[in-house]
Amino acid sequence: MAPKGPFKLVTVNTAPDRARRLIGIVVEDMASRFTIVHAGNAESIEEVQSVVEEHKPDLLFTASMWTPEEATEIISIAKGVVPDLKTFSLPQGLQVQGGPDAVVDYILKHLPALLN
Numbered sequence: 075m076a077p078k079g080p081f082k083l084v085t086v087n088t089a090p091d092r093a094r095r096l097i098g099i100v101v102e103d104m105a106s107r108f109t110i111v112h113a114g115n116a117e118s119i120e121e122v123q124s125v126v127e128e129h130k131p132d133l134l135f136t137a138s139m140w141t142p143e144e145a146t147e148i149i150s151i152a153k154g155v156v157p158d159l160k161t162f163s164l165p166q167g168l169q170v171q172g173g174p175d176a177v178v179d180y181i182l183k184h185l186p187a188l189l190n
Contacts, residue, residue, distance in 0.1 A: 078189060079109030081160075084129050086122055086148050087137035090115040096174055097135075100181050108189050122148050126155040133160045133189075138168035138177065160188055 087093035097112045104110065110133070116125040126134070134152045136145040145163040153159050162185060169177050 077105065077107055077109045079111075081108060081110045081133045081189060082113045082129060082131045083110050083133045083135065084113055084125055084131040084152075085115045085135045085137065086119075086140070087115055087135075088117050088139055089137075090117055092169075092174070093135075093137065096177055096181075099178050100185070103178075103182055104185070107186065116148075119144060119148055119151070122151045123155060126152045126159075130156060131159065133162065135181075136161070136163040138164040138166055138170070141166055162188060 083097065085093040085097060093115050094112060097110075101110045101112065113129040113131055114125050116122045134149070136148050140148065140163070142163075145166075149161045149163070152161065162181070164177060164180060168180060
């Protein structure tokens with residue numbers, strides 16, 4: 075069976091290099107089931123609208139540095155541009171508490187349900 079997708083992904087992360095690296099691991103691990111293309115990253119809440127307008131993603135991730143309130147604001151802004159956008163928020167502090175492996179594991183565990 076062919077992988078589902080492609081899904082165009084935008085991340086919202088103040089550390090864009092880390093976002094690209096971790097998403098690269100996820101994309102590679104899930105390649106047999108899903109085709110995910112990391113199209114762009116917004117480094118701040120202020121950048122979300124323009125990045126989403128530019129890339130028109132299918133999927134948006136908020137990183138674990140954002141509070142639940144900030145993640146809600148980011149999602150609201152993004153859905154104002156792409157109303158049927160699928161969104162995925164990492165729990166606040168996950169990167170700090172568990173490191174990059176915890177982030178990758180969390181995404182691999184929870185993302186398939188969103189994409190299926």
